Amino acid sequence: MQGKTKKVFLANLGADNPVFVQILGICSTLAVTNVVRNTLVMCLGLIFTTALSSWTVSVLRRWIPSRTRMMVEVMIIAGYVIVVDIILRAFHPDISRQLGPYVGLIITNCIVMGRAEAFALSNRPWLSLVDGAAAGVGYSYVLLLIAVVRELMGSGTVWGVRVLGAWWTNWSILVMAPGAFFVLALFIWFIRAKVMKQPEPAKGAGP
């Protein structure tokens, strides 16, 4: 049991990473990574949602009719996202405003739905909770890396603290839309070319 839990956890960080292997949840990967602080909030929200919705789906899996299961899963996920949204609006209204619709869009983040469909429907609750949380963590560290690069080079700061001196000219393109695409593309390219050894994903491994 212990070994299996660990395996499930590690798979989501590396070989089955939702962002750079499965190319899921790209919308928010691109949208919220211009400032590190917002990214962290978004990541915590996603870990919370994925873990708990996977757990709930797994607990209910015997009673979910297979024809309407997508609908049931979406409702469960939406319930948890509402909780995240209310907490965020109560304690950090400024971040909530900056994130705008992207908190609500956790509902349609393919990672959450993907874990529910692919894992939680056929595994026990505890393992599904671990799997969901691991997928969230796998997503989070990629996002934080991208966010650090974008904020550092785009605004010269990390977490709002000035790191690069006055000599640094901001690459403002990096905090705008095109920069997000380029940074993520370079990141995926690097991982696929250098880190991943198996040639299998090279064949246009879409989601």
Next chain:
Amino acid sequence: MSELLYFLAVLLSAVFTSNILLTNYLGMCSFLAVSKEIKTSLGLGAAVVFVMAITCPLNWMVSAWVLEPLHLEYLRFIVFIVVIAAFVQVLEMIVERVSETLYANLGIFLPLITVNCAILGASLFMIIRKYTLAESFVYGTGSGLGWMLAILAMAGIRQEKLNQSKLPRGLEGPAIALVVAGIMALAFMGFSGMGGGN
């Protein structure tokens, strides 16, 4: 007349200036997965335009006439996604009954649409920007058209150029698609300021 011009401005800004895919990054998953051929992209694009044009005003009505009088705004996410899913389901059944060819061309894309974040995103943006009912229809249509434009352009590039080109290892597939999307986003930044700005 000025009213008409205003709607045109909302439409143009939804298609170009604040293109839902290239500036708000919504609908990326299906954008990357389906943009391999022009024909399928056209089918999915058309389905997105249609669903968005209807669900935006539909969600507006639900939000303004049901949720706000009852002070249930916090249920917005769950209600919006249910409205979208239900609409897509009904649409799928109608299309299946009415026309076999249309179902064969469009029907297969409909289930993909429920989980397309651009649809839900458009409804949420419409609330944040406080559009009226008529504006939300125009905005929904414009966003759909913008998304379709982006996926068609992408499919054109992928089908004509990328599929024949030799790429360095690891750059094939999603990575190069993202680079192309980034260059397209750069080009679309040239539209900013058009349509009254945002």
